[in-house]
Amino acid sequence: MADRIASSLLKLLTYIVFVISTAVILFPVFKGIRYFNPTFFTEFPSQGMTQGGIFPAIVGSLLLMSLVAVFSVPVGVLIGVFLSEYAKPTWLSALLRTTITTMTSIPSIVYGLFGLAFFCITMGFGTSLLSASFTLSIMTVPFVGGSVSNFLMAVSNDLREAAMAIGADKRETVFMVIRAAKTGILSSTLLGLGRAFGETAPILVTGAVFYATNLPRRLTDPIMTLPTHIYAVVTNFPEDAYWMAYGSAALMVIIIVAIYSIVQWIRRRSS
C-alpha cells in the first residue's frame, strides 16, 4: 500500500516537473521559430534591432567556434592520450588529473577575468575574436581532455598488446587506439564545442560587441555572437526588439539539441 502511494507520488512529481521544465525550455523555440526567414539569417540588424536579421552574430559564432575547435580539440585529444596511454611520470599524470578537475569547476566568469587580464591586456589582443577564442579554448580543453581519456581507456588492452606483438612502436599503437575510439572522441569534441557555443559571460568580457556595422576582418576585431546578442537585446533594448532575441534563442536551442541528438545517435549506434 505504502509502496503504491510512494510510486504514484513520485510518478506525479516526475511527470509534472518533466512536462513543465521541457515546456519552459522549449518556450523560446515556439516564440522564435516564426521569425525564421531568409532575411533573418542574411541581414544585419537595423532600426534599433527592430528590423533586419542576425547575420553578423551567426558569422561571429561560426568564426569563434572554428577557432575554438582548431585550438582546443588537438590539445584536448593530446592530453587525453597522455592520461590514457602514457600516464608517466606518475606524478605528472596525477597532477594533470587534478588540474582537469579543478579547471572544470572554475566558474566561467573567472575565465573571463583571466582572458581579459591576459589575452586582452597583457598580450595586447584587445577585445577581439582572438582573445575570446583563446579564453573559450582554455575552458574547453580540460572538458575534452577528460572525456577523451575516458574513451581511450575504454579501448580493450588486447588491441594494444596485439599492436605491440606485430612490432608497432608506441606512437603507432597510440594511433591505432585513437582510431578504435574515434566515435568517442567525436562525441567528446561535439559536446565540448556545444558547451563552448553556449558560453556567454567569458565572450562578453573578452571579445563581444553588441552592435557591429561590418563583419570582422582581422583576428583582432571584436565580434557579435549569438549568445551575447540575446543578452544585449533582452537587457538593452525596448520590447519591439525582443523578437530578435527569441529568434536567436530558438536558433541556439535547435543547434544545441541537434548536437546532443547526434551524440546520442553515435552512442546508440556504437553500442
Added chain:
Amino acid sequence: MKRFLNFLFSSVVVLVSICVIAALIGIFAMLIHESLPALKKIGWEFIASGAWYPTYEDAEFGMLYMILDSLILVGLTSVVVFPMGLGIALYTTEYANRREREIVRSVTELISGIPSVVVGLIGVLLIGPLMLKIGAWTPFNLLNAVVSLTVLTLPYAISLIIESLQSVSRDLREAALALGSSKIRASAMAIRGAKHEMLYALVLIVNRVLGETMVVLMVAGGAVMLPRSLFDPIRPLTAAIASEVGEVELGSLHYSALFLAGAVLLVISAVITVTAETFIRRGKRWLTG
C-alpha cells in the same frame, strides 16, 4: 626515422600536458596578481563591510552583502533542485518502466545543454511577468533567480543523482526485495548506500549554481542588499563581476576589486568542495573501520 617520430610524438604529448597545467597556474597567478592592489588598499574591509559603492568619489568596496547574496541564492536553489532531482531520479531508477526511463534519460540529456543565456531570456520574458502577477514589486528578484536557476540545473541534477543511485549495486537492492522488503525500503537502502556519491553530486550542483553568471545577471535584479523577502532583488558576486568589468577603468582600484571578487568566488567553491571531500573520506573510514 621511426624512432625519431616516436620520440617526437611522446615529447609533444608530455609538453602539451605540461602546458595545460601551466595554464591553470597562470589563471591562479593572474587572479592573485590583479587582486593584490585591491587587497592591499582595501584591507579586510572587503569582507567585513557590505557597502559596495565602487564608482562613488569616496569609493567603498565591501563585498559582504554580495557574498551573502551568492550564498543565499545557492542555498535556496539547492534546497529546491536537490529534492526534486532526487525524486525524479528515484522514480526513474526504481519505479519507471523501460520506456519512461529512456525518455527521462534522453530528454534530460538533450535539455541539459541549453545555454544559460537562453534560460536568462526565459527568466526575463516569461518568469518576470509572472512575478509581477503574483505580487512582486519588481520582475527581477531572488525568487525569479531561484526559479530560473532551477530550470537550468534540474536536468544536470537529475543525471548526476541517477548516476550516483546506479553506483549502488543492483544485487543489494534485489536481495532486499527478495527478502520481502518493500520498494520504499529498497529505495531508502539505495539512497543510504549512495550517500557519499550523492553528497558529491550536491557539491557539483552547488558549484554550478555558485558560478552561474548569465542567469543571475539577467534576472536577479542587481541591487547590492540583503534580501528580506523572496521578492527583493539581489546582486551575487558573479553578476557584479560580469556587469561591472565591461565599464571599469583598466588598472583602477575597482578593476582590481572585481578580480578580488573572482578570487573570493574560487575560495568559497574550494571551501565547499574540500569540506565535502573531508566529510566523505571520514565517513568511509568510519564505515570500513
